Amino acid sequence: MKKLLLILLCSPLIVFGQTNTLGSDIINPNSKIKEVFSGGEGVLLEGPTMGADGTLYFSDLIITKSKGMKAGIIWNYNPQTGETKVFRSPSGMANGLAFDVDGNLISCEGADFGGRRVIKTDMKNGKSTIVAGLFNDRRFNSPNDLVIDNNGRIYFTDPRYFGAEPIDQPLDGVYRIDTDGTVHLIITNASKPNGIAISPDYKTLYIANYDLGYSNILKTGAILEYTLLPDGNVQFKGILIDLMNNGPDGIKVDLEGNIYIAVKGNIVVYSPKGEQLEEIEVPNRSATNLCFGRGIFSKTLFITTHKKLYTLEVKKEGFHIPFKK
Numbered sequence: 001m002k003k004l005l006l007i008l009l010c011s012p013l014i015v016f017g018q019t020n021t022l023g024s025d026i027i028n029p030n031s032k033i034k035e036v037f038s039g040g041e042g043v044l045l046e047g048p049t050m051g052a053d054g055t056l057y058f059s060d061l062i063i064t065k066s067k068g069m070k071a072g073i074i075w076n077y078n079p080q081t082g083e084t085k086v087f088r089s090p091s092g093m094a095n096g097l098a099f100d101v102d103g104n105l106i107s108c109e110g111a112d113f114g115g116r117r118v119i120k121t122d123m124k125n126g127k128s129t130i131v132a133g134l135f136n137d138r139r140f141n142s143p144n145d146l147v148i149d150n151n152g153r154i155y156f157t158d159p160r161y162f163g164a165e166p167i168d169q170p171l172d173g174v175y176r177i178d179t180d181g182t183v184h185l186i187i188t189n190a191s192k193p194n195g196i197a198i199s200p201d202y203k204t205l206y207i208a209n210y211d212l213g214y215s216n217i218l219k220t221g222a223i224l225e226y227t228l229l230p231d232g233n234v235q236f237k238g239i240l241i242d243l244m245n246n247g248p249d250g251i252k253v254d255l256e257g258n259i260y261i262a263v264k265g266n267i268v269v270y271s272p273k274g275e276q277l278e279e280i281e282v283p284n285r286s287a288t289n290l291c292f293g294r295g296i297f298s299k300t301l302f303i304t305t306h307k308k309l310y311t312l313e314v315k316k317e318g319f320h321i322p323f324k325k
Helices: 004-009
Strands: 019-021 034-038 044-050 056-061 073-077 084-088 094-099 105-109 117-121 128-132 146-148 154-157 174-177 183-187 193-198 204-209 221-228 234-244 251-253 259-263 266-270 276-280 289-292 300-304 308-313
Touching: 034 073, 044 105, 044 289, 044 300, 044 308, 056 094, 056 300, 094 146, 105 146, 105 154, 128 174, 146 193, 154 193, 183 234, 193 259, 204 234, 204 251, 204 259, 221 259, 234 259, 251 289, 259 289
Parallel strands: 044 094, 193 251
Antiparallel strands: 019 276, 034 308, 044 056, 056 073, 073 084, 094 105, 105 117, 117 128, 146 154, 154 174, 174 183, 193 204, 204 221, 221 234, 251 259, 259 266, 266 276, 289 300, 300 308
């Protein structure tokens, strides 16, 4: 991502974040961000998601050339014990992670000697299968982030930010994987689609477009809004939030449809209409992604940064596709 050059030059300090409240009821003004993990080996921690067992999984994104050809990592953090351990390495350069309704871990594997595919891991036996590896008989550019709808369809973004491999797809698109395994290119008008989220009513798809320095607004920092049709296709509605020279990364929603975006290094919260509600200050302005927990952690934000993982208690409950009972 385009934060990478800055990240390589700067390392975060050990401090605690505080919130900057703009009058909403998203969080308590006295809430404090807590550091719960420090030890990322790459340049970005990414893709946090909580499984049915109440543990958090997140990616450690490593640029191989700058890190002695180290491979990526998926970490496992237990918020009840505070223990963090390696779940998988090499990770296939996993970035975005999510759980499907059956409790399988779905991973976007990116470029830079990664898998450049979407895989599914059965958490009961650890075995993985490739959900999608090609489109039009060509490899993906670098699957980045994903979301799953109530019909089990997977939507993922495919921008290329780094990696020496040839770029095989002619554009950085957004794809849908149907339950029968077919892959469809559904969004072509976002230049660098990054984070992705679905509204709680499954009628809107949000794309965090992270491509700066161009005159066309679709090639700058923006949250793009699409109507999500029953068949899984989309219709472009427009720019919901113009972030101008700020590149949005991870994006999640709560049960009320409010949108939480890792942007400007902080977490900024917007209403479904695009009105800013709150800004959560993150230590060293280093936020990359976020998620809500589940169960007793459903009102806890887990925030990844360059090297650290933080938590913050909020008033809202996060939106998830529920697991099958």
